[in-house]
Amino acid sequence: MNKSVPAIAALLAGAMYSQTSPRSGRPAIETPVNALRSPEVNADRTVTLRFRAPGATAVDVAGEVMMGKGPQHMTKDADGLWTATVGPLAPGIWSYNFRVQGIDIPDPSNPSIKPVPPGLPITSFVEVPGESPAFYDAQRVPHGEVRIVTYESKAMGVTRFLWIYTPPGYDRSSARFPVLYLLHGNGETQDGWVANGRANFILDNLIAEGKARPMVIVMPQGHALQAAGVAPLVRIAGETTMYSERFPKDLLEDVIPLVEKNYRAIPDADHRAIAGLSMGGGQALAIGLAHQDLFHYVLGYSAAISAQFMDADEVFRSALANPVAINKNLRLLWLSCGKQDFLYDANRRFAESLQDKGVKVTLRETEGAHVWSVWRNNLHESAALLFR
Amino acid sequence: MNKSVPAIAALLAGAMYSQTSPRSGRPAIETPVNALRSPEVNADRTVTLRFRAPGATAVDVAGEVMMGKGPQHMTKDADGLWTATVGPLAPGIWSYNFRVQGIDIPDPSNPSIKPVPPGLPITSFVEVPGESPAFYDAQRVPHGEVRIVTYESKAMGVTRFLWIYTPPGYDRSSARFPVLYLLHGNGETQDGWVANGRANFILDNLIAEGKARPMVIVMPQGHALQAAGVAPLVRIAGETTMYSERFPKDLLEDVIPLVEKNYRAIPDADHRAIAGLSMGGGQALAIGLAHQDLFHYVLGYSAAISAQFMDADEVFRSALANPVAINKNLRLLWLSCGKQDFLYDANRRFAESLQDKGVKVTLRETEGAHVWSVWRNNLHESAALLFR
Numbered sequence: 001m002n003k004s005v006p007a008i009a010a011l012l013a014g015a016m017y018s019q020t021s022p023r024s025g026r027p028a029i030e031t032p033v034n035a036l037r038s039p040e041v042n043a044d045r046t047v048t049l050r051f052r053a054p055g056a057t058a059v060d061v062a063g064e065v066m067m068g069k070g071p072q073h074m075t076k077d078a079d080g081l082w083t084a085t086v087g088p089l090a091p092g093i094w095s096y097n098f099r100v101q102g103i104d105i106p107d108p109s110n111p112s113i114k115p116v117p118p119g120l121p122i123t124s125f126v127e128v129p130g131e132s133p134a135f136y137d138a139q140r141v142p143h144g145e146v147r148i149v150t151y152e153s154k155a156m157g158v159t160r161f162l163w164i165y166t167p168p169g170y171d172r173s174s175a176r177f178p179v180l181y182l183l184h185g186n187g188e189t190q191d192g193w194v195a196n197g198r199a200n201f202i203l204d205n206l207i208a209e210g211k212a213r214p215m216v217i218v219m220p221q222g223h224a225l226q227a228a229g230v231a232p233l234v235r236i237a238g239e240t241t242m243y244s245e246r247f248p249k250d251l252l253e254d255v256i257p258l259v260e261k262n263y264r265a266i267p268d269a270d271h272r273a274i275a276g277l278s279m280g281g282g283q284a285l286a287i288g289l290a291h292q293d294l295f296h297y298v299l300g301y302s303a304a305i306s307a308q309f310m311d312a313d314e315v316f317r318s319a320l321a322n323p324v325a326i327n328k329n330l331r332l333l334w335l336s337c338g339k340q341d342f343l344y345d346a347n348r349r350f351a352e353s354l355q356d357k358g359v360k361v362t363l364r365e366t367e368g369a370h371v372w373s374v375w376r377n378n379l380h381e382s383a384a385l386l387f388r
Numbered sequence: 389m390n391k392s393v394p395a396i397a398a399l400l401a402g403a404m405y406s407q408t409s410p411r412s413g414r415p416a417i418e419t420p421v422n423a424l425r426s427p428e429v430n431a432d433r434t435v436t437l438r439f440r441a442p443g444a445t446a447v448d449v450a451g452e453v454m455m456g457k458g459p460q461h462m463t464k465d466a467d468g469l470w471t472a473t474v475g476p477l478a479p480g481i482w483s484y485n486f487r488v489q490g491i492d493i494p495d496p497s498n499p500s501i502k503p504v505p506p507g508l509p510i511t512s513f514v515e516v517p518g519e520s521p522a523f524y525d526a527q528r529v530p531h532g533e534v535r536i537v538t539y540e541s542k543a544m545g546v547t548r549f550l551w552i553y554t555p556p557g558y559d560r561s562s563a564r565f566p567v568l569y570l571l572h573g574n575g576e577t578q579d580g581w582v583a584n585g586r587a588n589f590i591l592d593n594l595i596a597e598g599k600a601r602p603m604v605i606v607m608p609q610g611h612a613l614q615a616a617g618v619a620p621l622v623r624i625a626g627e628t629t630m631y632s633e634r635f636p637k638d639l640l641e642d643v644i645p646l647v648e649k650n651y652r653a654i655p656d657a658d659h660r661a662i663a664g665l666s667m668g669g670g671q672a673l674a675i676g677l678a679h680q681d682l683f684h685y686v687l688g689y690s691a692a693i694s695a696q697f698m699d700a701d702e703v704f705r706s707a708l709a710n711p712v713a714i715n716k717n718l719r720l721l722w723l724s725c726g727k728q729d730f731l732y733d734a735n736r737r738f739a740e741s742l743q744d745k746g747v748k749v750t751l752r753e754t755e756g757a758h759v760w761s762v763w764r765n766n767l768h769e770s771a772a773l774l775f776r
Contacts, residue, residue, distance in 0.1 A: 055490035102443035105493040108510050111577070113501070122496050122510075138547045143538040148582070150531040150592075159526045171650065189499070194536070201538075262559065 036081075038109040039096075039126040045088040047126050049107065051098050054080025061086055062104060063096035064371055065126065071099055091130030092373030093196065095123045114188065114196060125196065125372075136198035136376050141208035142168035146200050151258055155249035160221055162255060163190045164263065165200050167207055167214035176264045178271035178387040179216045181251065181295075182379075183280025186242055186304070190221040193379075196372050202380050213387045216263055220255050222247055222280055242279060243310065248287050252294070270331070273297030273386050277375045278343070279304045285335075286310075289319035292329035297386050299334040301378040302370055306346035316350075323357040332385055333361045336378045338368030424469075426497040427484075427514040433476040435514050437495065439486050442468025449474055450492060451484035452759055453514065459487055479518030480761030481584065483511045502576065502584060513584065513760075524586035524764050529596035530556035534588050539646055543637035548609055550643060551578045552651065553588050555595055555602035564652045566659035566775040567604045569639065569683075570767075571668025574630055574692070578609040581767075584760050590768050601775045604651055608643050610635055610668055630667060631698065636675050640682070658719070661685030661774050665763045666731070667692045673723075674698075677707035680717035685774050687722040689766040690758055694734035704738075711745040720773055721749045724766045726756030 038050035049061055051074065059082045060071035066086065074082040086096075095114065097104040106113050107124040114123045133139050149162040167177065182199060184192035193199040199217055206212035224244035260267045274295045276284035281303025288298030305312045319326065326333065333354070337347040344365075351363035364381070368374035426438035437449055439462065447470045448459035454474065462470040474484075483502065485492040494501050495512040502511045521527050537550040555565065570587060572580040581587040587605055594600035612632035648655045662683045664672035669691025676686030693700045707714065714721065721742070725735040732753075739751035752769070756762035 053489065053491045057489075100488060100491065101441065101445075103441040103488065103496075105496060106510060108491075108493060111510070113510070122494060122499070122501070138538055140540060140547075145538075146536040148534040148536070148588075150526055150533075150588075152528060159528075200536075204538075 036109045038107055039124075041126065041128055042085070045091070045128055046085050047087050047089060047128065048083065048085045049074070049096065049098075050109065051082040051107065052080060053082055053100070056080075056082065056100055058101075060099040061096055062099050063123065064094040064369075065089060065096040068369075074098075087128070089126075089128045090373070091128050091134060092371075093125055093127050093376070094371070094373070095125055097123055114192075135205055135380050136202050137205075138201050139205055139208070141204055143204050144168050144170065144200055144207075146194050149258075151254065153250050153254045155253050156224060156246050160225075160250070160254075161190050162221070162258075163194055163219040164259070165194070165203060165217035165219070166263070167216065168204060169214075170216075170264075174264070175214075176266045177214055177216045178273070179218055179259060179263075179265045180273045180275060180297075180383070180386060181218050181220070181255075181284075183222050183274070183276030183283050184219065185276075185278035185280055186223075189223075189225070190219050193217075193219050197376055197379065199379060202376065203383060206380065206383055212383045215383075215387065216259070216265060218255065218259050220247075220251055222276070222283060242304075243282065247283060251287065252291070256294075269294055269296045269329075271387060273299065273332075275299035275301065275334075275379075275382065276303070277301040277378070278370065279309075281305070282310055286315050289316060289326070289333075292319070292325065296330055297332045297334075298330060299332070299382055300336070300347070301375050301382075302337050302341050302343050303335065303347060303350075304343060305350055306343055312346075312350060320354070320357060320359075323354075323359045326359050330360075332382075333359065334364065334382055334385070335361060336364035336366060336382070338366050338370070338374045340367070340369040341374070342370060424497045426495055427512075429514065429516055430473070433479070433516055434473050435475050435477060435516065436471065436473045437462070437484070437486075438497065439470040439495065440468060441470055441488070444468075444470065444488055446489075448487040449484055450487050451511065452482040452757075453477060453484040456757075462486075475516070477514075477516045478761070479516050479522060480759075481513050481515050481764070482759070482761070483513055485511055502580075523593055523768050524590050525593075526589050527593055527596070529592055531592050532556050532558065532588055532595075534582050537646075539642065541638050541642045543641050544612060544634050548613075548638070548642075549578050550609070550646075551582055551607040552647070553582070553591060553605035553607070554651070555604065556592060557602075558604075558652075562652070563602075564654045565602055565604045566661070567606055567647060567651075567653045568661045568663060568685075568771070568774060569606050569608070569643075569672075571610050571662070571664030571671050572607065573664075573666035573668055574611075577611075577613070578607050581605075581607050585764055585767065587767060590764065591771060594768065594771055600771045603771075603775060604647070604653060606643065606647050608635075608639055610664070610671060631670065635671060639675065640679070644682075657682055657684045657717075659775060661687065661720075663687035663689065663722075663767075663770065664691070665689040665766070666758065667697075669693070670698055674703050677704060677714070677721075680707070680713065684718055685720045685722075686718060687720070687770055688724070688735070689763050689770075690725050690729050690731050691723065691735060691738075692731060693738055694731055700734075700738060708742070708745060708747075711742075711747045714747050718748075720770075721747065722752065722770055722773070723749060724752035724754060724770070726754050726758070726762045728755070728757040729762070730758060 040048045059074040061084050062071040074084040076082050106122045110124045112125045144165050144167045147164045153160045182193050207214050224246045272295045274284045274288040281300035282305050285300040288295045335347050335351045337344045351361050354361045428436045447462040449472050450459040462472040464470050494510045498512045500513045532553050532555045535552045541548045570581050595602050612634045660683045662672045662676040669688035670693050673688040676683045723735050723739045725732045739749050742749045
């Protein structure tokens with residue numbers, strides 16, 4: 001098959017060209033290889049951002065890249081190109097927006113954006129690499145697959161999506177695997193843990209090192225949203241709250257049975273974990289503690305359990321009435337939160353209230369705010385503890 | 389598993405709420421269920437677009453939603469909310485941007501954006517439904533899966549992504565399937581044919597109706613780009629043309645062997661098709677006609693074969709020197725183009741030059757410009773002709 005490849009490759013190189021080629025004699029059209037470069041990560045881990053906007057009179061940079069500082073002004077050159085250099089930033093993933101006349105917009109040159117549900121603004125991301133491949137980078141190890149699965153949700157009455165990670169070698173194996181149900185945050189959809197979180201590469205790397213047991217990861221859609229295409233999602237009529245009552249029903253009655261029917265899952269509580277971040281952390285703790293017969297591993301990362309999000313006393317009353325049962329049933333109850341997170345106090349107090357009742361709970365306090373760099377670390381650290 | 393679901397669902401409904409709940413007494417934070425609604429498709433197939441920008445002095449709507457007309461001014465209310473209603477639009481997928489001070493930005497309330505490679509601006513999409521489910525909608529039929537596959541490209545020396553559609557029931561079957569290699573356009577990446585094109589649902593529906601043979605669809609990345617996360621892609625140093633000479637090498641030496649090793653493909657030319665749109669159409673025709681021993685179905689949709697993109701005489705000289713061989717080798721050679729497409733004349737002339745040499749070629753002329761609604765139709769129509 002390969003002997004004619006050099007010929008066609010050379011042919012393409014010689015005879016096919018972009019619209020900016022001098023051969024064409026036509027006006028240049030931007031192509032991915034010659035268009036504006038933004039963001040550009042520099043060797044010192046500063047990040048240069050560029051934005052072509054001759055008509056704008058002021059443009060700022062805002063977001064996580066400012067590391068808690070206010071917006072930074074960008075500088076305009078004679079051609080209308082706005083530039084700013086921010087940082088240096090720690091290795092990781094950081095959000096930013098351009099602010100034009102008070103309007104936050106994503107960087108139009110940057111395809112890396114946070115996938116969001118309908119109604120939330122689009123944010124750009126920049127990845128700042130460290131000195132060596134990170135635990136979340138695609139390394140030269142066997143890779144699992146991520147499958148986009150379409151299903152009819154009886155609980156919601158609509159077509160929905162799941163993203164499912166299968167570990168390396170899944171297709172060639174006949175083994176059954178434990179399953180982690182991994183829930184996204186309020187501002188995201190079912191693709192968040194892969195697109196932003198790199199859950200697939202985190203597990204590929206842990207498995208290659210022998211630090212995590214090969215597992216399936218199921219990433220459901222945590223809002224009451226209906227599938228349209230793959231990314232776009234349509235709100236289900238009548239939904240008015242962040243924590244939809246339809247989600248636990250969808251997870252328990254549709255998603256888990258589908259997974260255990262169609263994938264080689266080990267269908268018992270010792271081999272089911274439920275974890276999530278922010279809204280998904282609140283869901284994981286609420287559903288997990290109410291269903292200790294289904295999940296023996298329950299984890300909340302920066303869980304949205306503070307008073308503006310839920311009445312935690314009411315949500316957890318039934319579970320906490322029997323702390324001995326929690327210790328008997330669960331193999332791991334884990335809460336983590338960054339000390340700069342706005343949810344830190346709520347998580348610390350919840351952990352302490354559990355400990356006061358004699359419940360065995362891990363409270364993992366880390367550095368960091370309510371950001372993806374923290375949650376990648378949380379998954380990396382806690383996935384190694386599952387199903388052992 | 390299910391008997392405690394109503395309890396937890398009711399608990400969540402009662403005790404977990406969004407930040408806009410009057411119970412919280414805290415400032416409202418936008419959540420997906422109460423934030424700005426844009427786009428809104430009305431019953432008459434007009435589309436209302438909304439944009440909150442109190443500081444802006446003029447905002448226009450531009451893009452395919454204007455159906456060839458110039459930008460339309462939006463109207464601002466006392467709260468700084470800009471609104472415009474465009475259309476009515478034909479059922480299908482249409483792009484748009486908001487233009488603020490000459491800057492085109494995506495609709496920040498709309499998660500449906502065209503996935504783009506680095507350096508191209510982000511565009512919003514709106515889906516306008518027809519009176520009944522379309523051939524590209526998720527219908528209540530068995531669904532295939534779309535798999536995100538990570539691989540090391542020896543041809544490019546980097547980690548890359550493929551998206552692969554497997555037909556309904558693939559996992560439970562032991563059959564082998566024909567394979568369609570389906571290439572995206574210049575302004576897109578490997579996810580374009582699913583996210584914008586709905587190739588998965590188009591095939592699900594055709595297969596359910598018995599109109600297409602169950603097949604695997606392989607969607608490679610057609611630029612010389614390296615994987616970072618799943619969506620973001622990093623340009624490979626030194627690449628300066630739209631048609632990278634590295635792509636045919638990657639496809640032929642890395643992708644096809646990987647597919648035929650890891651998936652149940654029928655590994656012969658009668659069961660390989662290559663098709664693509666725009667840039668991908670040019671690639672499909674160039675690679676397919678140069679490798680008639682590998683592909684017996686060769687299709688270009690709105691192929692970028694005009695003078696500003698390639699020297700077609702040179703690219704196709706060798707294949708056209710032997711028109712009898714083309715007729716003997718290929719089971720289908722298909723060119724399609726919308727009559728309002730800027731590439732229409734080039735495609736029509738190329739088809740006529742083939743016909744002048746006695747080559748059997750289908751020239752499918754349709755209504756429409758260089759837009760996704762045309763390419764969904766092209767795939768729907770031509771997938772039914774493959775592997776028969």
